[in-house]
Amino acid sequence: MDVTSFRTPGLGDQSHLLTHEGAGVLVDPQRDVGRFLDAAAERDVELRFVLETHLHNDYLSGAAEAARRTGAELVLPAAAAPAYRHTPAFHLEDLDGGAGLTVRPVHTPGHTPEHTSYVVLVDGEPVAVFSGGSLLVATAGRPDLLGPERARSLARLQHLSLRRLAALPPATELYPTHGAGSFCTASDAGRHTSTIGAELKDNPLLGVADAEEFADRLLADPMPIPAFYRHMGPANTLGVPPMPSVAVPELAEPAPGSHVVDLRPRSSQARGRLPGSYGIELDDDFGSWAGWLLPYGEPVTLVAEPGQDTAEAVTQLARIGFDDVRGVVRLPAGAGAPAYELAGLRDFAERLRRPGAQLLDVRMPGEREQVRVEGAVERFLPELFTEGVPDALDPARPVLVACATGRRASIAAAELTRRGYRPVVLTGAGIAELAETLRVSPAP
Template sequence: MAAVELVALVDEGLGNSAYLVDLGDGRALVVDVSRDLRAVHAAAARRGLRVAFAADTHLHADFLSGARQLGATLGTQILASAAGHREFTHTGLRDGDEVDLGGLRLRAWSTPGHTHEHLSFLLLDGDREVGVFTGGSLLVGSAARTDLVSPDRTEALAREQFGSLRRLATLPGDVEVWPTHGAGSFCSAPPGTDRTSTIATEIATNPLLRAPDENAFVTALIGSLGSYPPYFLRLGELNRLGPAVLDREPSLAPLDVDTVRRLLVDGAALVDVRPLTRFAAAHIPGALSIPLRPVFASWLGWLATADRPLIIVRDRDQDADDIAWQAAKIGYDNLIGELAGGIDAWRAAERDITSTRLVGADQIEDVRVLDIRQRPEYLAGHVPGAVHIELGALAGRADDLPREPTVVMCGHGERAMGAASLLEQAGHRGVTVLEGGPDDWARTTGRHLETGA
């Protein structure tokens, strides 16, 4: 057979890659696709392909699988680990099982670690291993985290991950490595531009594959684990039960001002997705700021709850469909609509408006500085004396913080505005947001950043 035609479909926001493989006969295989199938449908349509097979490497923690949707709407055959005990129609595979794709074959390899039921899929052309879909096992320069199933299984799964990576390393060096998790994924992947690799490259460069023994591997992997969004803990079980099949594309229903006010009284929450400067200038009191950008879904899943009705506030030039799909792919089906007319309609109705002051790097002397970046970012360099609380942990600690003027900062300002909105919800006043980050402060003041704890 000619060279395999494979298309990587990258979700920059979640840091994941799905794959579409042209099987050469008008059919396609897709691997690890999310519920947002727009890119899959577009890629298949451009090539005149029907998605005949959908393989899932594991019960994902960071997005809802789109495999069941494909099965229900296109009759796609779903391939997944038998050990996952999925409660919907699928072909359960065990180690060594093969599926004939019509010229190509897919062989299941048990590679537990990231999750207990994890499978990698070898793509074979005849007897030649072309590539391997490694999911959350072997990543480019790393391996996926092992603490998502249960805290008391983290070390045991890390030891299984050691064995899985060593098993994958026995493949021929020219075998392509096609992982699901990549740079930007909270499932643990180092920053970088490469999303695919080869076995030979990983053997030569991946620090975890170069660990001298199992104990060193476990120490290095567990030591690299940072925080992750709490919605991760829900999606594995939702994927096992089977994500609800959508009968229409998600959308934002328009809600007038009076309806929004009534819903807020009944317990709904506002999520304002406008750029930070627009939110700073004017927003509805109590609104949560999560600017719409590629990482919107991750922060929505980190800062907003999935069991409370959510109402969106956006600018007219922001894509309502993108907002709805980003929420849907992480299981947030609780977006009940948007404020029709946005902040202008609220203002026109003479409802309360508030603002949050933005400050420059030269305006934070002699004031409390709260740095809400991830721990590795903070350790790499921060403003001297800055208090550190990760944004994801802030809501639970806001009531304990001193009620004093505070400048919130992150790398650029978007996350800091989200933190400021959480503090305002908790009754803090005198909260301002730094435009920019620690590097801007260092350039402006000519002073050095501190590193370490």
């Protein structure tokens, strides 16, 4: 048996392809199924099953499309009841993959009510478990994505589910779907895969015997929920259309009625950008931030540098349901209206010491608890878009903007520019480095 994991860093997720003596099992595939099917073809395996552990909250599923294109059996948790043909996975009702391969569904509610993990047996012995959003590496899937009303009930169920999986043999390999970088985890996840034995030793949640205490821990400090999450579950229940083409037309100007998203590097955006555009430079999490900040599913025009490949941006948008990408406008660095300034750590700290300086911290609340800069105005990046600019910031004076690395600060700067402010972005460093610099280098 061999398992290949496909990481999607921007979403903090991974899909898995199990192969065994010419048979394949695909677990939790995202919408862009070509990469998984190509891997199966390269290994010369026949897909027998496409398994879904739950109705995903963070991306559109490619499971139905992968099954349609390969003839594999599509399997979903019995309680998911999606509006399309599938095989329902009932607790402990084995699926025979042939050649000694058995897939055993195990009901593991908690992350979602219908959540089901899949234990893989070879010749009757458990060798691996695909745990989806249940038992994760060093943590567990969060139980609050369906609303606060159900969170504690699901947290108590998650307590039982983790113990159900922890009863597997210690050598059983653990392959979660959610991992580091995912907003579906209750806390920071570590490695992407593990074993049951390693989790029994290192996962702090498995040491909590009481269900109520477990729920308290799981719900104590929840991370924010990206805005596009509320659209994923219903779409995955009703059925996801095939992945759209990633090729988009070249445009001389933005398509009427579309939201303009500038994906060029922040250094290019700072020098000049199209008025009114969102600034989200292309990186692994481009789609996540676009989905969080833009009105869901509405038309988009991309702005890119000459020669910049836009296929990755279109793919990331399609994974979360932004299918209407009207085209791309090519904008060289320096073209358009000047937007904001970039400043290195030393220059930024010097500006912050000047009389009347104002600092905006756009990190998550949990990050602020670890380190703060005295006097900073705090507003988490998405709230800058939904609640507006804090009243404490004066548009007549420059606004110094910082996060952990400069990425979110540059996104915030584009929005501040749209609202008439003059941002200065700390780039190449973050609040932690800034706080240390201010501490060791006091003003003269």
